Amino acid sequence: MAQEQGEFIDRQGSIALFSYTSVENIKAENNQVASIVDLSNNQIAVRMLMRAFVFEKALMEEHFNESYIESDLYPQAIFQGTIIGLDLSITEPQTRKIQGVFTLRGIEKELDFKATISKEKNRFTISGKLELTVADFNIKIPPLLAPNIADTITINFSFEYEPYEN
Amino acid sequence: MKTKLFFILLLAIGCAPQAVAQDLLSKLSQEQITPEFNTQATFKATRISIGHSVETRKRGVLEISAMNRFWNDPDKSKRSFLADKLNTRIGVEYGVSDRLTIGVGYGTGYRSWDVFAKYRLFFQRDSGKKFPFSITLFQNGVHRNKETFLFLPNQSFEDELAFSTQLLIARKITSNFSLQVAPSYIYRAEDGFLESESTSRFAIGFGGRYKIGKHVSVVSEYYYVPNPFSFVKTYGAFSVGANWEIADVMLQFKLTNARNFVEDKFIVKTANNFNFKDGNLHFGFHATYVIHFFKRKIRNEQ
Numbered sequence: 001m002a003q004e005q006g007e008f009i010d011r012q013g014s015i016a017l018f019s020y021t022s023v024e025n026i027k028a029e030n031n032q033v034a035s036i037v038d039l040s041n042n043q044i045a046v047r048m049l050m051r052a053f054v055f056e057k058a059l060m061e062e063h064f065n066e067s068y069i070e071s072d073l074y075p076q077a078i079f080q081g082t083i084i085g086l087d088l089s090i091t092e093p094q095t096r097k098i099q100g101v102f103t104l105r106g107i108e109k110e111l112d113f114k115a116t117i118s119k120e121k122n123r124f125t126i127s128g129k130l131e132l133t134v135a136d137f138n139i140k141i142p143p144l145l146a147p148n149i150a151d152t153i154t155i156n157f158s159f160e161y162e163p164y165e166n
Numbered sequence: 167m168k169t170k171l172f173f174i175l176l177l178a179i180g181c182a183p184q185a186v187a188q189d190l191l192s193k194l195s196q197e198q199i200t201p202e203f204n205t206q207a208t209f210k211a212t213r214i215s216i217g218h219s220v221e222t223r224k225r226g227v228l229e230i231s232a233m234n235r236f237w238n239d240p241d242k243s244k245r246s247f248l249a250d251k252l253n254t255r256i257g258v259e260y261g262v263s264d265r266l267t268i269g270v271g272y273g274t275g276y277r278s279w280d281v282f283a284k285y286r287l288f289f290q291r292d293s294g295k296k297f298p299f300s301i302t303l304f305q306n307g308v309h310r311n312k313e314t315f316l317f318l319p320n321q322s323f324e325d326e327l328a329f330s331t332q333l334l335i336a337r338k339i340t341s342n343f344s345l346q347v348a349p350s351y352i353y354r355a356e357d358g359f360l361e362s363e364s365t366s367r368f369a370i371g372f373g374g375r376y377k378i379g380k381h382v383s384v385v386s387e388y389y390y391v392p393n394p395f396s397f398v399k400t401y402g403a404f405s406v407g408a409n410w411e412i413a414d415v416m417l418q419f420k421l422t423n424a425r426n427f428v429e430d431k432f433i434v435k436t437a438n439n440f441n442f443k444d445g446n447l448h449f450g451f452h453a454t455y456v457i458h459f460f461k462r463k464i465r466n467e468q
Contacts, residue, residue, distance in 0.1 A: 007190075007193075009193075009197060011197055011198060014465070014466045015466075016464055016465075016466035016467060018467070027464045027467065028464065029464045029465065029466055031465075032198075032201055034194045034197060034198035035194070036190045036193055036194050036197075038190060043190055044190075045190035045191045045193075045194055046194075047191060047194045047195060047198060049198075049200070049201070051201075051203045051206075052201055052203075054462050054464075055462065056458075056461045056462050056464055057458040057461060057462075058224035058225070058226075058227055058458065058462075059224070059227065059414065059456055059458065062206055062207050063411075063413070065206055065207075066206065066207050066341075066380070067380040067381060067411075068380075070341075072341040073341070078191060080190065080191060140380070142380075142381060142412075144412055145412065145413055148413060156466050156467070158466055164193075164197075
């Protein structure tokens with residue numbers, strides 16, 4: 001890798017969220033998530049705008065922003081953490097633990113999850129899956145709608161980093 | 167001195183990872199492409215309370231609505247259980263695109279068929295290319311089958327038509343509070359049968375909503391007609407109510423003096439004032455159900 005110590009960026013990473021219940025499935029995707037990785041210390045930062053989530057059903061998108069996430073008040077979610085033991089001299093895909101703090105609706109939550117990192121020429125990808133508990137972020141679901149929304153939301157993430165040039 | 171240095175050093179070490187992460191985040195906010203978002207949900211339904219709101223349905227969304235008004239007959243001898251009189255309109259609306267919604271409805275009161283189209287001219291935008299208002303053009307046409315005393319025996323189809331044109335202008339002032347102003351033009355063919363009356367009227371509608379919870383809002387509307395129908399005394403249509411949204415269902419409850427659903431009729435021909443007397447007070451209940459025929463593709467699903 002040419003710039004193994006430098007910073008790498010993805011301006012259009014993807015984060016998808018899924019809520020599966022017997023009543024209904026909720027699916028959404030944000031393809032404008034920005035992330036940066038600093039290989040000198042294996043730090044990673046992620047920033048997403050809540051309004052950029054596109055829902056399968058248009059009305060759900062409105063409810064997500066208006067009634068649950070309150071994107072007027074909390075327009076973005078961020079994650080900052082460390083990729084533990086990342087070694088890009090390995091050419092095979094490697095599974096590494098990522099530890100850090102996720103901030104949503106002004107609430108900080110420690111996260112610890114696995115991710116697969118694959119290197120291709122002077123780029124690399126990070127992808128994986130994690131679960132978030134709705135109750136951790138002070139999101140109130142009316143009792144009438146409790147069967148429609150899962151307690152834990154599955155998050156799929158996929159980023160493709162390229163060297164960051166200022 | 168040595169201990170002081172030691173503490174400074176300790177502090178510096180402690181802060182370092184934080185500082186690096188902050189640095190990465192600030193780089194991100196500079197680098198991230200910020201998409202422009204239209205202001206969402208000025209109102210939660212295509213009707214504020216009795217009249218149309220600036221909102222249109224999204225592409226591929228079908229809305230089915232049942233609208234009811236209940237009221238009592240002022241004549242006490244005609245009293246029946248709960249409400250004496252009922253007027254109903256059943257309608258469907260479909261979002262052809264995010265801007266264009268078309269709809270059709272049937273009303274029991276005058277056996278009327280109404281069709282309408284709503285086109286969103288401008289979206290309010292609070293960031294990026296800013297625009298202060300949402301503006302929607304509304305046009306409907308209605309045919310009423312019930313003969314009224316005004317009609318001549320040989321009335322034609324055209325004589326039973328009425329049209330309303332509205333420019334709906336709204337602003338979501340805060341995330342909870344929205345206001346709408348609706349300059350309106352109304353043409354009613356049947357009014358032309360009276361020599362003293364004109365077929366054309368102008369009106370201006372005012373509407374507002376205030377969210378009192380994440381799923382509940384209070385709404386009110388009033389329509390002012392500067393050149394009212396004079397053959398029969400008429401009053402401005404007024405409504406106050408609550409809207410309750412439960413996922414795909416919207417329930418709208420209201421107290422109003424308007425007993426009709428189609429614009430030309432309730433704006434121009436509301437023949438009773440708003441008060442709590444029998445015959446004047448109408449309880450309104452609208453139920454709206456939404457079905458998504460078009461689903462956006464989610465690529466990142468494993």
